[in-house]
Amino acid sequence: MTATTPQVDIAELRTLFLFESLGDPELQWVAERAEVRVFDGDVVVFAEGEPADALYMLLDGGLLLTKHADGEDVVINDTTFRGAYSGAVRAYATGHPEEYQTTLRTTRPSRFLWLSAADFATLVTQQCPMAVHLLDGLYEGVRATESAMRQREHLVQLGHLSANLAHELNNPAAAAVRATEQLRGRLSGIRHKLGLLAGSGLSPELVGRLVKAQEIAVERASKPRPDLTALEESDLEESIAERLDEVGVDNAYDLAPVFATAGMDAQWVDDVVEQVDSGLEWSAAFGWLRYTLETETLMDEIEEAATRISSLVGAVKQYSHMDQAQHQDLDVKPGIESTLVMLARKLNGIQVHREYAADLPTVPGYPAELNQVWTNLIDNAADAMAGGGLLTLRTRADADAVFVEVGDDGPGVPESVRTSLFDAFVTTKPAGEGSGLGLETARRIVERRHGGSLSYTTGPEGTTFCVRLPRSRTRG
Structure with missing residues (x-):
């Protein structure tokens, strides 16, 4: 002064x-x-x-x-x-x-x-004593309303993500349960066929040759097989069935599709007969091999289901950044991918096109908060496309910043709300379906928490939001 x-x-x-x-x-x-x-x-x-x-x-x-x-x-x-x-x-x-x-x-x-x-x-x-009371009430009312709406927005978003996750977890879990039930039946069949084989007086040498044939079949089934047309698949099953029938296998036409699916052929049938070289009960022997191959397939299904569940749990950890520092130098790609997993159910029917720049630099920031940004932008894009369309995710960088673009091919933002799209409580969704805080929250996180910017372009061909995140800044 x-x-x-x-x-x-x-x-x-x-x-x-x-x-x-x-x-x-x-x-x-x-x-x-x-x-x-x-x-x-x-x-x-x-x-x-x-x-x-x-x-x-x-x-x-x-x-x-x-x-x-x-x-x-x-x-x-x-x-x-x-x-x-x-x-x-x-x-x-x-x-x-x-x-x-x-x-x-x-x-x-x-x-x-x-x-x-x-x-x-x-x-x-x-x-103006009355005005003071009115202003106090108005201020507290606005604060309480905004707080309640933000809490509701977070709860609604959490509910949507929980429903998506429950749906995604249910599919592999149900597949694992079904495969386990079927596996129990196949193991029972293996025991039955072994009983029949044992009743025919197998020698240790013959058991060894039979086990060797089993190992060869399992190894062959584990290798990739060429894609066949429906006609080629039918011809393969027919040739296997005919050869099984020739060696005296009962229900040859029931076994043939299993062997064909596993990558076997008629020559394999001849190889088994030649390798084992015995007058044992071939129906029991090939029945045992059938259950072996089905058991391997079911175990693969269980492994795949368990891996899918593990991947989903990993995506949840990545999304929420459990056990990680709040502020860190981060790669934006894992957060975007984990968000896609969390929103997979809502994106059903929408094609996702990724254009990720190679060697994208890290940015300093709050990963869990940026995942809220990706969630709001991708969720809005899905709503704009009404369950069908092309979602484009693009990353790029320059000397100063990393850019993340989320684009849709929906009808575009209405002219009436373009200038106020980022304001609180502004929404293009029907009454009762949106709080109008998603984009406002996204911009607040990008601008105030990360020192970046959030902008958009729109038109009849669609809308693209662009997030700019500085590559270096003072941590807040």
Whole structure:
């Protein structure tokens, strides 16, 4: 501060819009308590976080009002308007902030009317007591409404993700249960066929040759087989069945599809007969081999189901970032992929096209919060396409930032909401289907928590949201 001038006069107070409706006694009351403070250009009048002890009103000059958010100063107001005010503006309210919420800096030599927070609170309370109560109620009501809506948004999103995850987990779990039940039946069949073979008086040497034939069949079944047309598959089954029938195998046409599916052929039948070289009960022998191959297939199904469940659990851990540091240098791709897993059910019928840049650099950030961003953007894209379309996910980078683009081929954002799309409670969804906080939350996380930006382009061919994340920044 450069200087404090003598007491302000009533005539000047009356020119300020905040006081223009006051009578002379009230203006005199203010004049006796206010000061005029003069500042040079480009100096801090008050700083964010300092005790909020006064209201400042611009008499002449210019002011710049900023708020520090995650490593950068966000401009709130830059004006030369006479009467613009800031500081302890809620000193009259119940539970008002005890610290300045912003920083006020002059942009040129300036004069300010200074009124202590206590005197300002007294003036407002005396002049408009009912308005104070109304404003208090309105402020608390808006805060409570927004808090409740945000909580509801999070609960709804959690419910959708839980339903998607339950559906994704149910499929492999059910497959594992079915395969286990069938496996129990195949093991019973193996025991039965072994009993029949044992009853024919197998020698240790013959058992060894039979086991060798079993190992060869299992190894052959584990190898990839060429894709066959329906006609080729039918011919293969026919040739196997005929050869089994020739060696005296009962139910040859029931066994043939199993052997064909496992990659066997008629020559394999001859190889088994030649290798074992015995007059044993071939129906029991090939029945035992059939159950062996079916058992291997079922165990593969159980392994695949268990692997799928394990992958889903891993995706959940990746999505929530359990047991990981809150802030870290992160690769955005795993978070996007885990989000796709969590939203897999909703994306049913939608084609996902990935264009991920190779060697994408990491960015400093909060991975769990960025996953909320991917969730909101992908979820909105799915809604825009109404269950069918092309979802495009693209990543790229330049020297300063990493970019993530989420695009859909839906009808585009309506003209009526384009300018306010990121505002709280603005939604393009039907009444009751959206809170209007998804994009607002996404932008808040990107801009305030990561110092980036969220923008979009739209038209009849679709909409693309672009997230820009700086490659280096001060951690907030």
